[in-house]
Amino acid sequence: MSTTAPISRASMWPRIVLYAVLIVFAALFLMPLYVMLTTSFKTLAEIQQGNMLALPEQWTLTPWLEAWGSACIGLDCDGISGYFFNSIKIVIPAVVISALFGAFNGYVLTKWRFRGHKIVFGLILFGCFIPFQIILLPMARVLGVLHIANTTTGLVLVHIVYGIGFTTLFFRNYYETFPNELIRAAMLDGAGFFTIFFRILLPASGPIIVVTVIWQFTNVWNDFLFGVSFTSGENAPVTVALNNLVNSSTGVKAYNVNMAAAMFAAVPTLVVYVLAGKYFVRGLMSGSVKG
């Protein structure tokens, strides 16, 4: 709605105050990002002068290159690149497989209901609310038995298992609103269990796939506890490597390198959100409000 009447000065004040408050808070929230970015482009000498909020006098990319390729983590001085690719190796299969499992569970729990489907769903939901710490020991044992301890494959398994609860919840709620008549029509047309899933249901699941992917990607990428518990050395994900880099106690603290490394670790989730963010909100809404 737009109004054509001239806005009186008195009625403008609340709006001005509102925006002022919003701008202050936005600045406050963006401050850490600003400090990280500016610091990462400064030389170490400039940082040591102490002007944390100032823009770099001399822009330099060296800290970024160092963080990527030559910073020392533990005994190796190869930067975080290897660990970055570890994380990618973990996140892609973990997200794809857990999302597929979730979609499949949602399909069965809504369209092929069996006796006790509510209990099964309840138990799966239960998995969403188990604290990470509780499963550390049993999971370590499982990984040992399967001979995938201290591997990225092991972490993939952990994240798939842990993710299924949420992905099932997302897909089940989405498919709950998916008309049953479509399934029946497909059955009469001669489509089987898997054909209905892959040809009818999955192509119509765009919004909820985006939600699940963003959710899972963020959780898996940002995971620290599982990474630090089940891997060590060169098999660690980027979050663990970042921690090791920042917490190394030898020599001078290279804040600029640390900040650049932190940016490397943060960028993928940001990229995913920027690319698919508008679908994220849309997808979250679509379960509750019928389009």
Add this chain to the structure above:
Amino acid sequence: MSFLHIDNVKKRFGDTTVLKGIDITIEKGDFLVLVGPSGCGKSTLLNMIAGLDSISEGELRLNGEVISHVHPSQRDIAMVFQSYALYPSMTVAGNIGFGLEMRKVPKPEREKAIKNVAQMLQIESLLDRKPAQLSGGQRQRVAMGRALVREPQLFLFDEPLSNLDAKLRVDMRTEIKQLHQRLKATIVYVTHDQIEAMTLATRIAVMRGGELQQLGTPHDVYDDPNNLFVAGFMGSPSMNLIEARIEKDGEELVAWVETADDRLKLPVVRDREALGAYAGRRVILGLRPEAITDSRSANHQDGIIYEAALNVEIIEPTGADLYVVTMLGGREVNARMRSGTAVEVGQSAPFAFDVARMVAFDPESEARIR
């Protein structure tokens, strides 16, 4: 040899019986309409024919084969759903061809079949669109195309017109009828709209509360109803149901009906033998609005016309007809007169009763007396 035989079919959900033994037989080329108020079990019966609901008891036979426990995809049946159920991610062509694709029909044949059906339904220009880009009427056509393209032995329609607006509904009704006549297809059609039932059917099955009330041609169901429910459900405005008393008048049998200030004597000509046993008892007479009219419109040729002067309570001109309401047996009675008949509210006017069309019901059992 009947084409579709529904043999004492029952459906139970736990302790509740939804269908209490339905027996229906139709021939090849028949258009069977299952009609009844919501909750009467008509959609359940249709789903059972399709194989989407299991049968608790009884048997289904299609073209001589028992199909009670055959998988839906193997029954050679196609269905048009109320919500159309078009696959949202496929184009119109994809939707229509999906059933053929699943049956591994080679692509060139499939495309030819899609084209033929699209031509027949006049949706050729829409073949590349997605269902979301179609209007209600177009979606309806695509849904029918999806059923037609497979050339099944039996078509099922589940309230296909109920999501369309009034004008489109009448147009599509005509089209479905034309399609049936052209293809000589066998159709089972579910609706709660008795006008749809009357216009489309070759056979009507009126259902209530999981029981079959009457199975017959539209003419049977309309003019020769089995019970009070069928009489009241079919026809709009519905059949006049008038309380009366049967008495012997010498050799003749007559029905006495109370008017506002007097009594009206109507001779009984139909079902006389059965009604003879009701002499001295109360019955409910059934007379269609068009069987009570003005003396000029009355069917003097085939009917048996009995005229009486009655007080006019309400007049409702519809343009084509003039509905005149009078009181008989303490109830409003609708008479359909020629438009422009000179009647005035509060005045007496001549009403012509076609007693040859008069039927009677037992007030207790609600069954037809015949």
